[in-house]
Each structure stands twice: as structure tokens, then as C-alpha cells.
Amino acid sequence: MKYLEYKETIQRGTPEFPYAYYHITKTHPRYNMMHHWHPQSEIIYVLQGRFDVFINDREYTAKAGDALFVSGGMMHGGTPDDAEYECLVFDIDPFLRKCLMTEERAAEIVTNVKPPAPTVLCGNDELMRVIERIFSELRGRKSGYKLKVQGCVLELYGELARLGSGEMPQNISGNRSRRLNSLKNALSYIEEHYSEQITLADIAAASGLNSGYLCRFFREMTHMTPIEYLNCYRVECACEQIASTNDSITDIALSCGFGDLSYFIKVFRKFKGVTPSAYGKFS
Numbered sequence: 001m002k003y004l005e006y007k008e009t010i011q012r013g014t015p016e017f018p019y020a021y022y023h024i025t026k027t028h029p030r031y032n033m034m035h036h037w038h039p040q041s042e043i044i045y046v047l048q049g050r051f052d053v054f055i056n057d058r059e060y061t062a063k064a065g066d067a068l069f070v071s072g073g074m075m076h077g078g079t080p081d082d083a084e085y086e087c088l089v090f091d092i093d094p095f096l097r098k099c100l101m102t103e104e105r106a107a108e109i110v111t112n113v114k115p116p117a118p119t120v121l122c123g124n125d126e127l128m129r130v131i132e133r134i135f136s137e138l139r140g141r142k143s144g145y146k147l148k149v150q151g152c153v154l155e156l157y158g159e160l161a162r163l164g165s166g167e168m169p170q171n172i173s174g175n176r177s178r179r180l181n182s183l184k185n186a187l188s189y190i191e192e193h194y195s196e197q198i199t200l201a202d203i204a205a206a207s208g209l210n211s212g213y214l215c216r217f218f219r220e221m222t223h224m225t226p227i228e229y230l231n232c233y234r235v236e237c238a239c240e241q242i243a244s245t246n247d248s249i250t251d252i253a254l255s256c257g258f259g260d261l262s263y264f265i266k267v268f269r270k271f272k273g274v275t276p277s278a279y280g281k282f283s
Contacts, residue, residue, distance in 0.1 A: 029239035035077030049083030071115030105161035
């Protein structure tokens with residue numbers, strides 16, 4: 001069973017309300033945001049602490065009260081530092097899409113023809129007020145909140161379109177694009193084979209690069225080596241299983257690619273700060 005997907009294809013929300021809201025704390029199985037991408041847009045809103053986020057091959061630091069807007073298709077992931085944060089992953093329903101397509105710049109953002117440059121959204125008071133209203137409605141879920149959220153999303157795109165009249169994102173160079181594709185290939189291979197005994201050479205072959213070059217730019221983009229990232233991914237998968245099944249710790253370790261229980265516990269403690277058994281008590 002796959003508990004995580006780098007290229008996420010799951011249904012977000014419902015067809016009538018395609019908005020998926022997540023409140024992430026330290027006890028959440030996906031507290032560390034593994035690198036992934038999806039066709040939907042995403043807003044990340046930091047409630048406390050600090051969150052270092054990679055979007056494509058650039059790193060951004062968001063602190064409490066900051067938000068990031070990630071356009072569909074952009075690869076992103078990050079490491080929270082004593083953080084609590086919220087995410088909204090959403091598509092645009094047909095009615096809103098029709099409204100947005102009447103505004104040229106908004107249409108470019110929605111269709112990803114000219115997506116806004118990913119950046120920490122904290123300098124625009126009006127934009128932040130819209131984002132705060134979105135998450136307030138999602139937290140409260142009072143009567144009419146779905147209409148309120150969709151209205152705020154429409155306003156959000158209006159503000160982004162207005163910002164778009166200024167600085168435009170730079171096109172990704174051919175070299176950067178190739179690096180991103182190589183990283184996506186490496187991540188996809190890890191996703192498909194994490195439960196097996198794979199090596200650095202296997203990951204490098206899947207990426208189309210030699211091991212040395214892969215390690216250099218993989219660390220540059222994720223702050224981890226490919227093997228460290230593989231182990232981190234395996235631990236995240238194990239957390240999902242601990243939280244959602246009654247399987248034994250030994251069975252979970254084996255299903256996540258750890259052939260030795262003591263090594264699994266050591267790696268788990270490294271990334272989560274507690275043993276798997278202790279994690280299971282508060283998950």
C-alpha cells in the first residue's frame with residue numbers, strides 16, 4: 001500500500017467543493033512536508049514557528065503570520081521548525097473558473113500560463129486579510145462557510161492579478177528545468193520502490209545522472225542526501241501506518257523497507273524525536 005505520493009492524484013475535497021484543508025501540528029504524520037507536486041494550487045499559512053519551504057528549486061522562509069501561494073504543478077516541500085501550519089489545496093470549480101477567465105491576468109494564473117512567482121506573502125496587507133479570512137472560515141465551518149471560502153478565493157485571484165502587473169516570474173532556464181525533472185524522476189523512483197532494498201546507484205540511474213552529481217544537487221534542493229531522504233520518506237510512510245493501522249512495529253518497519261528493527265527505531269527517532277511506540281501513543 002502507498003501511504004504517500006509525490007505526484008499527488010487524490011481527490012481534493014468534493015466535486016462540489018474542491019477544497020482540502022489541513023491543520024498540521026508536530027503530531028501529524030505529515031508534519032515534515034515531503035517534496036511533491038499536484039495540479040491544484042496550494043496556500044500554506046504558518047501559525048507559529050518557522051517553515052523553510054522549497055518551491056521548484058528556490059528556498060523561502062515563512063514565519064508565523066506569513067503565507068505562501070504555490071501554483072499547480074510546482075514542486076514543493078519543506079522543513080518546519082517548531083511550527084504549526086495550515087494548508088489549503090484547491091482546484092477552481094467551473095463557476096469560479098468562468099468568472100476568473102474574464103480577467104486576462106487571472107486567467108493566466110489559473111491556467112498556469114504565467115503563474116505568480118512563489119514568494120512569502122506578508123508585505124501586502126489586503127492579500128493577507130483575504131488569506132486570513134479563508135482559513136478562519138475553514139476553521140469555524142459555520143453555516144455558509146463554503147460560499148465564503150469560494151468568494152475569498154475569487155478575491156485572492158483578483159489580488160494576485162493586481163500584483164501581476166508588477167514583477168513577473170522569471171522563466172525557468174533549460175538547465176534548471178532539467179535539474180527539476182531529474183529530481184522528480186528520483187523522487188518518483190523512491191515513491192515506487194521505498195519498500196525495497198534500493199541503493200544510491202538505483203536512484204541515480206532513475207534520475208539519469210551519476211551518483212556524485214545527483215547527491216550534490218539533491219542536497220542543494222532538499223538539504224538531504226538521496227539516502228537520507230529515502231529514510232525520511234520511509235519514516236513518513238511508517239507514521240501513516242502507525243496512525244491508521246493496528247500493525248505491529250516490526251511489520252511496519254519491514255513494509256517500509258527497513259530490514260532491521262533496531263535500525264528502524266534509530267532512524268525513526270532521528271526524524272521524529274521519539275520511538276515508533278511512543279509516537280503511536282499520541283498519534
